[in-house]
Amino acid sequence: MPFFLLPFPIVDPVAVHLGPLPIRWYALAYIGGFIFGWMGLRALVSNERLWAANQPRPTREGVDDLLVNAALGIIIGGRLGHVLIxxxxxxxxxxxxxFQTWKGGMAFHGGLIGCIIGMWLFARARALPxxxxxxxxxxxxxxxxxxxxxxxxxxxxMWGRPSDVPWAMVFPGAGDMPRHPxxxxxxxxxxVALFILLWLAARGGALRRPGLxxxxxxLGYGAARIFCEFxxxxxxVQEALPNGLTMGMTLSLPLVVIGAVLLIFSLRRRSALA
Structure with a gap:
C-alpha cells in the first residue's frame, strides 16, 4: 500500500434530472464530443489558409450532414462492436x-468502423475525396x-492495474487495491496530446496532402492506446489474452500499421496540392 493516495472524486453518474428523465455524464460526454467536433469541422473547412486553391472539401453547411453520418456510425458501430467483440x-x-446503452459498453474500434462507413457514404454522395x-x-x-x-x-x-504510484486511487467496485487512473x-x-498534434499538422499544411x-x-491513437493498455x-474474460496481451492492444496494432502506410503514401507524393 503506497504511503499517499489521491482520493477518488465520487461523482453522481447522473449529471442532472429533467423531470423523470436522468441525464447521465456518459450521455453528456457524447453530446459534448459531437458539438465541439462539429465546431471544429466547420472551422477547418472554412479556413482557406489550410487548403490548396480549389481543393475539393465539404462546405460549412455540408459538415452538418457529415456529422450526422459520423455520429450514427459511431453510436451503432460502437455498440455492435462491444456486443460482437x-x-x-x-x-x-x-x-x-x-439496446440499453446507458449501462455502458461502447467499443472504440467498432465505432471507428461505423464512422468510416458513414464518412464513405457521405463522400460518395457528395463526390468528394x-x-x-x-x-x-x-x-x-x-x-x-x-x-x-x-x-x-x-x-x-476501465480503471487501471494495481499500483503504488503517489497518484494511485481506490476505485469503487474495484476492490481495496490502489490503481492507476x-x-x-x-x-x-x-x-489532449493527439488533438494538439493533429491541429498543429493541419495548420502546417497537412490537409493539402490527403491522408496525412x-x-x-x-499511428498516434494506436500507439497511445497500446501504451495505456499496460x-x-x-x-x-473479455479482454485479457495470452502472453500479457489485451484485446485493446491487438485491435490497435492494425491502426498503427495502416496509419504508417497512409503517412508514407501521403508524404511520397511529389508535392502537396498547389
Whole structure:
C-alpha cells in the first residue's frame, strides 16, 4: 500500500434530472464530443489558409450532414462492436441488453468502423475525396475521445492495474487495491496530446496532402492506446489474452500499421496540392 493516495472524486453518474428523465455524464460526454467536433469541422473547412486553391472539401453547411453520418456510425458501430467483440455470448442470451446503452459498453474500434462507413457514404454522395473527409474527421476525433475517457473515469469503469504510484486511487467496485487512473492517462494521450498534434499538422499544411492527418491519427491513437493498455486492468474474460496481451492492444496494432502506410503514401507524393 503506497504511503499517499489521491482520493477518488465520487461523482453522481447522473449529471442532472429533467423531470423523470436522468441525464447521465456518459450521455453528456457524447453530446459534448459531437458539438465541439462539429465546431471544429466547420472551422477547418472554412479556413482557406489550410487548403490548396480549389481543393475539393465539404462546405460549412455540408459538415452538418457529415456529422450526422459520423455520429450514427459511431453510436451503432460502437455498440455492435462491444456486443460482437467483447461479450457476444451474454448478448445472445440477453438480446434486449443490446439496446440499453446507458449501462455502458461502447467499443472504440467498432465505432471507428461505423464512422468510416458513414464518412464513405457521405463522400460518395457528395463526390468528394474520401481521404479529405477522413482527414477532417480525424482532426476532431480526439475531442470525443477526451470526453469519453472522462466519462469512463466518472462512472467509474476501465480503471487501471494495481499500483503504488503517489497518484494511485481506490476505485469503487474495484476492490481495496490502489490503481492507476488509466482513464485519465488515455484522456491525456488519446485526447489532449493527439488533438494538439493533429491541429498543429493541419495548420502546417497537412490537409493539402490527403491522408496525412488520417495517418497521423491512426499511428498516434494506436500507439497511445497500446501504451495505456499496460496500465489499464483488462477484463479477465473479455479482454485479457495470452502472453500479457489485451484485446485493446491487438485491435490497435492494425491502426498503427495502416496509419504508417497512409503517412508514407501521403508524404511520397511529389508535392502537396498547389
Amino acid at each position: 467483447y461479450d457476444p455470448s451474454f448478448y445472445l442470451a440477453h438480446p434486449l441488453e443490446i 474520401f481521404l479529405t473527409i477522413s482527414d477532417i474527421c480525424a482532426a476532431v476525433a480526439p475531442i470525443g475521445l477526451f470526453f469519453g475517457r472522462l466519462a469512463n473515469f466518472i462512472k467509474p469503469e 488509466s482513464q485519465l492517462y488515455e484522456a491525456g494521450l488519446e485526447g 492527418v488520417t495517418g497521423l491519427f491512426g 496500465f489499464r486492468e483488462p477484463d479477465p
